[in-house]
Every structure is written in structure tokens, then in C-alpha cells.
Amino acid sequence: MKRFRPRLGGLRTRLVIAFVLVALISTVTATALAYRESRTAVLTRTQDAFQADFRDRVDSIAPDFDTPPDVRTLTTLADSVSSGLSGAPLVVARYHDLTASSDGLADRTRITPELRASVRSSGHTRFQRVEYRGEPYLVVGTPVTYDDGRVSGLEVFAVTSLRAEEEHTAALLDSVRGGLLPVLGLAALLALLAAGTVLRPVRELGRATRRLAEGDLDSRVEVKGRDELAGLAADFNTTADALQRSVNDLRDQEARARRFVADVSHELRTPLTAMTMVTTVLDEDAAHLPADAARAARTVSDETARLARLVEDLMEMSRFDSGAARLDAADTDLAQTIRGTLELRGWTDQVEACLPEGVRAVVDRRRVDVAVANLxxxxxRHGEQPVTVTLSADTDRVTVQVTDRGPGLPPDTLAQVFDRFYKADSARTRSEGSGLGTAIALENARLHGGTIEAGNRPAKQGGGAVFTLRLPRHREVPDGRGTAADGGVR
Known part of the structure; x- marks a missing residue:
């Protein structure tokens, strides 16, 4: 029995891969969502706090400045606002075409035209996140209005770096990435445990199935739990029970049928013996009988002989079925045996024989005679002349090949030609044979440890059916007569 061996594409591997992939996708998705949400939260908190501080600072300082301002006044305003904010960010003050900043050397392009237009048109505080030279910045702008709501024309902008916030979220992402491998390892471990739990009953079911296939009809599996696998195990046990009952019934029926055939065959032998004696007398006196009586006597004689052959064949098959058939093996000259087979049945003139001398084997001569005679x-009967019998041998086995020049065997009959009572022509209800000849020949070959193969010769070689009998040359010889290895066979 082949032992179970896990393969790369096995169910366990697929379960582990599935678990790991699910864990990987879940972890990556959760990481991406967490990063996005944390980044948004950090930036929102920073920009809200900065905007609130910026507005409060502008609201507290702007009323002290007169309008219209000059560049010096705008510069003072920008410096005052910047100094009051955390980190002293860049502050730019604008009044119509006048612009001043808290840092005269700073690049003011971070304040985009879009943001300026939005502040001017809305009249409220606006912000924008921009990237400058690879660094993130938050730009906030607000208009300065009078207490009565009139627009003063003064606009103040502040630019602060978001690098600290980006570093914070990046550190969070790195920490999540660092936990990815442990999560995947844990997922793989859980997958192995789950796969073992799931596959254990599957393996038990597989072993029970293999035992059942090998003929152990008592093979069953233990039903554990109430899940789908338990249901599958229960179904297997139910199926095995039904199969065991069916096989036992079939065995009983087959045994009864074999006993019936053996008993009937045995019971027919006694009356057939008497009938054969009578038909022998009728055959001898047929020449002195009227034509119709003589024809009837010969018909009875022929049918009695045919019935006797059928009974003998049935008894022979019953001996094979019951295991009572035994070999009387001895060192045998096969060429001489096959010539005797042809001469005994009067086939010498009808069969071409290629029988090299000196081919010997330890076989049961009578059973080889029966097998060759049947072939x-x-x-x-069913082929066309010439029929050829060829004997050959090698170190370990002998081969007897019987060929004819007939139409050959139909391809769909090759697998059935050794079945009992099988006849290639199903419309033919009677024939000279019993339909057991090839089956008996095969059983005799198997008893020797050999076999018979049926086939057809290619049309370019003349066509026809080919039956090949193969028998081992070396076999234990009873009564201490040695073996082929001991020199009992040449």
C-alpha cells in the first residue's frame, strides 16, 4: 500500500497559503487604513490648532495698525504675528500691491495664487498643504476685517512646516510594518494547527478508503463531532456497510452457483456414461439401419459427445473455482508434448508446427496439452488456414504462439475473449465448442504462473488472430526431482 506523502500542491499547503494570504491582505489593508486615518488625524489636528492660533494672533495685533499701511508697517505686522506663533513660522502681510514678510530672504512662492484668490474671494480663513523642495508645508491665509465687518484690504499668510507630523506618521507606519512578519508567522502557525485539525479525519478517511479498496470490507472510521466531516465519516461507514452486505450476498450467490454447476455436472456424468455406451453401439450398427434411423443415431451420438465435453469442461471450471485444481509438474519436452497434442486430435495435416527441439520446462503436461488444444x-473452428503453432523460449519462460489467417478478433471482443461462454458472434446459438475453451486454457496458464494474451496480426503480415501462451520454465518439482536451477531443465 502506498503511504500518504504530502505534496507541494496538497490540501495542507493550500490551507496554509490561504491563511497566510488572508492574513497578509488583512494586515496590509489594516495598515493602509490605519496609516491614512492616523495621518489625516495628525494633520487635521495640527492645521486646526495652527489656524486657531494664527487667527487669534492676527485678531489681537491687526487692530493696532492703521490703514492704509506702508511696507514698514506691514513688515512690523508680519514680525509681530510670527513671533507670537509656535516655531516662528514665515508670515507674509499683503495690502493691495504692497507685500512684506517676517523673513525677507524666504521664498514666498509657497503661497500659491489659488490660496490668495480663495482668501480674497471668500473673506474667511483658508489653508492649503503644499510641497516645497521635498518638504511638506501648511499655508494659512486670512483677511483682516473691521469690527463692523468691512474688509480692510489687509491679508496675512503664515507658512509652517509639517515635517514633524510626517515623521510621526512614518514612524507609526514603520512600527506597523515591523509587526507584519510576526503576524504572518502567527497566521501560518494557526493555519498549520487548523489544517491538522481538518485534515486528520480526512487522512483517516483516506486510509479507510484504501483499506476498503484493497478488500478489507470491515474498514470503518470513527465518527467524531457533528460537523460536515463527521457527516462524511458516517456516510462512508453507511456505504461500507452496504458494500459489505452486497459483496457477501454476491459471494454467497456465486458459491451457490458454483456448487450447483458442480453438482449438476457430477450428476450428469453417470447418465452420460450410459448414453455414451448406447450411442457407441448405435454408431457401430448405423450402417445396418434405415437411412433416417442411421442419421438420427449419428445425430444422437454427436450431441451426446458434445454434451459429455461440456460436462467435462464444467467440472474442470468448477475445480478451478473451488481451488481443487493442482499441478502435477515435471520436467517436460514441450515440442514432444505439442506434437502429441496435434497427433492425438488428428490435426497434424491442418496445422503448421515450428517446434524446435530441446525446449524443456517444469510443467503439468496434461494441462499444457489442454491449453494448447483449446487454442x-x-x-x-473460427479462423482460416494455415494455422501455425510456434514454440520459443528464453532463460526464464517458454512461449507458444497460435496464429491463423482468418479475419481476426474484433477490437471490442479482445477484452472478453477469455470470458466463460463468450462467443464473438452473439447471433450464433450453437457451435462446436462449449464457450469455455479459452477460459479453461487461461486458468491452466495461470495455475502455472503464466498467462495468455489475445491479439491480431497486422494486415500487412497477413492478418488473423494471435493467441500467445507464456509459461515460466523454472518451477519447484514435487517429490524431490529438483528445479530448473538445479539442472532439472536444460
């Missing part, structure tokens, strides 16, 4: 008789 040759089958070729003579």
Missing part, C-alpha cells in the same frame, strides 16, 4: 481448436 488450436479455436483457431481451426
Amino acid at each position: 488450436v481448436g479455436n483457431a481451426l
Whole structure:
């Protein structure tokens, strides 16, 4: 029995891969969502706090400045606002075409035209996140209005760096990434544990199935739990029970049928013996009987002989079925045995024999005679001449090949040609044979440890059916007569 071996594409591997992929996708998704939400929260908190401080600072300082201001006044305003904010960010003050900043050397392009237009048109505080030379910045702008709501024309902008916030969120992302491998390892471990739990009953079911396939009809699995696998195990046990009952019923029926055939065959032998004696007398006196009586006597004689052959064949098959058939093996000259088979049945003139001398094997001569006779008789009845018998041998086995020049065997009959009572022509209700000849030949070959193969010769070689009998040359010889290895066979 082949042992179970896990493969790369096995169910365990697929379960582990699935678990790890699910964990990986879940972790990556959760990381991306957490990063996005944390980044948004940090930036929102920073920009809200900065905007509130910026507005408060502007609201507290702007009323002290007169309008219209000059560049010096705008510069003072920008410096005052910047000094009052955390980190002293860049502050730019604008009044119509006049512009001043808290840092005269700073680049003012971070204040985009879009933001300035939005502040001017809305009349409220606006912000924008921009990137400058690879660094993130928050730009906030607000208009200065009078207490009665009139627009003063003065606009103040502040630019602060968001690098600290970006570093904070990046550190958070790095920490999440660092926990990714442990999470995947834990997922793989859990997958292995889950796979073991799931696959254990599957493996038990597989082993029970293999035992059942090998003929152990008592193979069952233990039903544990109430899940789908438990249901599958219960279904397997139910199926095995039904199969065991069916097999036992079939075995009982087969045994009864074999006993019936054996009993009927045995009971027929006694009356057939008497009938054979009578038909022998009728055959001898047929020449002295009227034509119709003589024809009837010969018909009875032929049918009695055919019935006797059928009974003998049935008894032979019953011996094979019951295991009572035994070999009487001895060192045998196969060429001489096959020539005797042909001469005994009067086939010498109908069969071409290629029988090299000196081919010997330890076989049961009578059973080889029966097997060869059945194959040759089958070729003579259903094939066309010439029928050829060829003997060959190598170190370990001998081969007897019987060929004819008939139409050959239909491809769909090759697998059934050794079945009992099988006849290629299903419309033919009677024939000279019993339909057991090839089956008996095969059983005799198997008893020797050999086999018979049926096939067809290619049309370019003349066509026809080919039956090949193969038997081992070396076999234990009873009564201490040695073996082929001991020199009992040449």
C-alpha cells in the first residue's frame, strides 16, 4: 500500500497559503487604513490648532495698525504675528500691491495664487498643504476685517512646516510594518494547527478508503463531532456497510452457483456414461439401419459427445473455482508434448508446427496439452488456414504462439475473449465448442504462473488472430526431482 506523502500542491499547503494570504491582505489593508486615518488625524489636528492660533494672533495685533499701511508697517505686522506663533513660522502681510514678510530672504512662492484668490474671494480663513523642495508645508491665509465687518484690504499668510507630523506618521507606519512578519508567522502557525485539525479525519478517511479498496470490507472510521466531516465519516461507514452486505450476498450467490454447476455436472456424468455406451453401439450398427434411423443415431451420438465435453469442461471450471485444481509438474519436452497434442486430435495435416527441439520446462503436461488444444481448436473452428503453432523460449519462460489467417478478433471482443461462454458472434446459438475453451486454457496458464494474451496480426503480415501462451520454465518439482536451477531443465 502506498503511504500518504504530502505534496507541494496538497490540501495542507493550500490551507496554509490561504491563511497566510488572508492574513497578509488583512494586515496590509489594516495598515493602509490605519496609516491614512492616523495621518489625516495628525494633520487635521495640527492645521486646526495652527489656524486657531494664527487667527487669534492676527485678531489681537491687526487692530493696532492703521490703514492704509506702508511696507514698514506691514513688515512690523508680519514680525509681530510670527513671533507670537509656535516655531516662528514665515508670515507674509499683503495690502493691495504692497507685500512684506517676517523673513525677507524666504521664498514666498509657497503661497500659491489659488490660496490668495480663495482668501480674497471668500473673506474667511483658508489653508492649503503644499510641497516645497521635498518638504511638506501648511499655508494659512486670512483677511483682516473691521469690527463692523468691512474688509480692510489687509491679508496675512503664515507658512509652517509639517515635517514633524510626517515623521510621526512614518514612524507609526514603520512600527506597523515591523509587526507584519510576526503576524504572518502567527497566521501560518494557526493555519498549520487548523489544517491538522481538518485534515486528520480526512487522512483517516483516506486510509479507510484504501483499506476498503484493497478488500478489507470491515474498514470503518470513527465518527467524531457533528460537523460536515463527521457527516462524511458516517456516510462512508453507511456505504461500507452496504458494500459489505452486497459483496457477501454476491459471494454467497456465486458459491451457490458454483456448487450447483458442480453438482449438476457430477450428476450428469453417470447418465452420460450410459448414453455414451448406447450411442457407441448405435454408431457401430448405423450402417445396418434405415437411412433416417442411421442419421438420427449419428445425430444422437454427436450431441451426446458434445454434451459429455461440456460436462467435462464444467467440472474442470468448477475445480478451478473451488481451488481443487493442482499441478502435477515435471520436467517436460514441450515440442514432444505439442506434437502429441496435434497427433492425438488428428490435426497434424491442418496445422503448421515450428517446434524446435530441446525446449524443456517444469510443467503439468496434461494441462499444457489442454491449453494448447483449446487454442488450436479455436483457431481451426473460427479462423482460416494455415494455422501455425510456434514454440520459443528464453532463460526464464517458454512461449507458444497460435496464429491463423482468418479475419481476426474484433477490437471490442479482445477484452472478453477469455470470458466463460463468450462467443464473438452473439447471433450464433450453437457451435462446436462449449464457450469455455479459452477460459479453461487461461486458468491452466495461470495455475502455472503464466498467462495468455489475445491479439491480431497486422494486415500487412497477413492478418488473423494471435493467441500467445507464456509459461515460466523454472518451477519447484514435487517429490524431490529438483528445479530448473538445479539442472532439472536444460
